Amino acid sequence: MTITYITRGPEDDQQNNFNIKDFQGEYIRKAQPTMQNVNLPMSNPVSSRHFNKQLNVASAVFFLFVYGGMDLAHSAGWNQTLNTTASQQFKCSWFIGVLGGSMLSSLLMSFLPKLPFYILGGLMQLTGAIIFTCAPFDYGLLLAARYVAGAGIGLITVPFLIHSAEVAADKYRGVSGAMEQCGLALGIAIQVIYDTQWVDDKEASVNEVHGIIGIVFSLLGLGMTALSIESPIFHLRRKQEGKARECHEKLLGSFNPFVDQAFEEARLYVAESRERTFLQELVSSVLPFIKMLFYRGFVAFSFSLPLSASLISSAKLTEGQISCWPVTVWGLVRLLGALVAQGFLDKVGRKLFSLIGLLCMSILMLCMAVSYDDPANILVTFYMYQVWRLGVAFQAFAGVFVCSSSVYLGEAFPLRFKPFLVGYIVGFEQTIHILNIVGYNKGSVDFFYRYYLTVGIILMLGVIFFAVVMPETKKLTLREAGRRFQRLLNIRFF
Structure with a gap:
C-alpha cells in the first residue's frame, strides 16, 4: 500500500x-x-509469526503422529526382526487401540478442551515406547504396549482433525490438516528403512530401537503441546466469549486489522449451528458422512499388509534380500508425495490434485493384478520386477491422495455432530485395516490377484464418484465448506 x-x-x-x-x-x-x-508494507492479514502460532498444534501433534506411523508400518508387515511371533492378534492390536481411542475422544471432546487429549495420548504413546525399550522380547508386554499406544493415537487423531481446521486461517487449512498424514508418512519411512536395514549382530534389538525412537518423538510431541492454543469455537459453543476472544487474538494477533472480521465469522459459524434443530443438523450430516466414509476408507487401502507383503516377496525374489534399495525408496516416496500434496492443497486445491493421485493408484493396482493373474508368476523374476516398480509408484501417488482426507474431515460436518462422525469414520478406517490383515492371513495362492483386482476396481469407481460429489473447499470458510459438502453434486474442480 x-x-x-x-x-x-x-x-x-x-x-x-x-x-x-x-x-x-x-x-x-x-x-x-x-x-x-x-x-510501506502493510501487515498481512495473517503474519508469519501468527501463522506459526496457528501451526503450533499441528507441529506438536506431528511428532506424535510420527511414532503412530511407525506402529502403523509395524502392524502392516514391517516387523521382519520382531524377536517375537507376529500373530494375527499382534498385528491387529494397534488398530483396535486406535479404534477404541477414537471412539472415546469423539464422546468426550464436546465437553473437554483439546490439550488434555494430546497430553494423555502422548503419555500413552510414551508408555508403549518405554515398554518396547525395556521388554523387547516379552510378547505379552509388547502386545499391551501396542494396545496402549494405539489408544493414544486414537485419542489424538479425532481432536486434531477438528482442532486444526478451526484454528488455521482459511488459506492455510490444507497445510495444517495435512500434518497428520505427513507425520504418519515419516513414521512409515523410518520403520520401513530401519526394519529392513538393521542387522542381527547389533547390540540393541530392533524392538529396542523402535522404542527409543518412539520415546524421542513422544517427548518432542509432549513438549510442543505446551505451545498449542485452544480453538475459539470451543469456547463460543460454551458461551465463553471472553475466552474465545482471547484465544482468537493469540492466533491472529490483537493488532491485526482483520481480527474482528475473523472472530465474527467464527461467531456466525457457531450461531448457525445453534439455530438449527437437532433433526436439521442430523439431516445435514447424512451426505457429508457418506462421502467421507468412503473417502477416508480408501486411505486404508493406500498402505496395508497385502501391499507390504507383496513388495517384500517381490524384492526378495528379484534382489535376493530385503535390505535393498527398492524397499528404501518404497518407504520414502509416500512421504515425498505427502509433502508435495501439502504444498498444493491450498494453492491448486484439494479435489483435482487428490483425484489425480487416486486415479493413478487405481491404475497401478490393476496393473499389479495383471502381474499376479497367474499364480506361477510369483516365482518369475520379470513379473516380480514389475510388481515392486508398480508398488513404488503406487506409494508415491498414495501420499498425494491421502492428505486431503484429513483436511476434508475437519470441514465436512455440521458443528454439533462433527466429533461423533469424525470418530466413527476414523474407526471405520481402522476396521478396514483389520479386515486386510485377517483376509491376508487366510489368503489362497491367488490372493494377490483377487485383492489387487477388487481394490483396483473399487478405487476406479471411487474416482468417478468423488469427481461428481466431492467439493473444492480451497480458501473457503468452514461455513462455506460445510454448505458445499451438503450438496449432492459438486462438479467443479476449482
Whole structure:
C-alpha cells in the first residue's frame, strides 16, 4: 500500500506561497520541501509469526503422529526382526487401540478442551515406547504396549482433525490438516528403512530401537503441546466469549486489522449451528458422512499388509534380500508425495490434485493384478520386477491422495455432530485395516490377484464418484465448506 507524505505546499502563490518579508521589506520565498511517496508494507492479514502460532498444534501433534506411523508400518508387515511371533492378534492390536481411542475422544471432546487429549495420548504413546525399550522380547508386554499406544493415537487423531481446521486461517487449512498424514508418512519411512536395514549382530534389538525412537518423538510431541492454543469455537459453543476472544487474538494477533472480521465469522459459524434443530443438523450430516466414509476408507487401502507383503516377496525374489534399495525408496516416496500434496492443497486445491493421485493408484493396482493373474508368476523374476516398480509408484501417488482426507474431515460436518462422525469414520478406517490383515492371513495362492483386482476396481469407481460429489473447499470458510459438502453434486474442480 502506498502512503503519500505531503511535505510541500501548492505551487499557486495565491493559495499558499509561504512568503515572508526580509528586513528591507522584500519578499523571500521559503525553501520548498519536496513531495515524496513512501511505500510501506502493510501487515498481512495473517503474519508469519501468527501463522506459526496457528501451526503450533499441528507441529506438536506431528511428532506424535510420527511414532503412530511407525506402529502403523509395524502392524502392516514391517516387523521382519520382531524377536517375537507376529500373530494375527499382534498385528491387529494397534488398530483396535486406535479404534477404541477414537471412539472415546469423539464422546468426550464436546465437553473437554483439546490439550488434555494430546497430553494423555502422548503419555500413552510414551508408555508403549518405554515398554518396547525395556521388554523387547516379552510378547505379552509388547502386545499391551501396542494396545496402549494405539489408544493414544486414537485419542489424538479425532481432536486434531477438528482442532486444526478451526484454528488455521482459511488459506492455510490444507497445510495444517495435512500434518497428520505427513507425520504418519515419516513414521512409515523410518520403520520401513530401519526394519529392513538393521542387522542381527547389533547390540540393541530392533524392538529396542523402535522404542527409543518412539520415546524421542513422544517427548518432542509432549513438549510442543505446551505451545498449542485452544480453538475459539470451543469456547463460543460454551458461551465463553471472553475466552474465545482471547484465544482468537493469540492466533491472529490483537493488532491485526482483520481480527474482528475473523472472530465474527467464527461467531456466525457457531450461531448457525445453534439455530438449527437437532433433526436439521442430523439431516445435514447424512451426505457429508457418506462421502467421507468412503473417502477416508480408501486411505486404508493406500498402505496395508497385502501391499507390504507383496513388495517384500517381490524384492526378495528379484534382489535376493530385503535390505535393498527398492524397499528404501518404497518407504520414502509416500512421504515425498505427502509433502508435495501439502504444498498444493491450498494453492491448486484439494479435489483435482487428490483425484489425480487416486486415479493413478487405481491404475497401478490393476496393473499389479495383471502381474499376479497367474499364480506361477510369483516365482518369475520379470513379473516380480514389475510388481515392486508398480508398488513404488503406487506409494508415491498414495501420499498425494491421502492428505486431503484429513483436511476434508475437519470441514465436512455440521458443528454439533462433527466429533461423533469424525470418530466413527476414523474407526471405520481402522476396521478396514483389520479386515486386510485377517483376509491376508487366510489368503489362497491367488490372493494377490483377487485383492489387487477388487481394490483396483473399487478405487476406479471411487474416482468417478468423488469427481461428481466431492467439493473444492480451497480458501473457503468452514461455513462455506460445510454448505458445499451438503450438496449432492459438486462438479467443479476449482
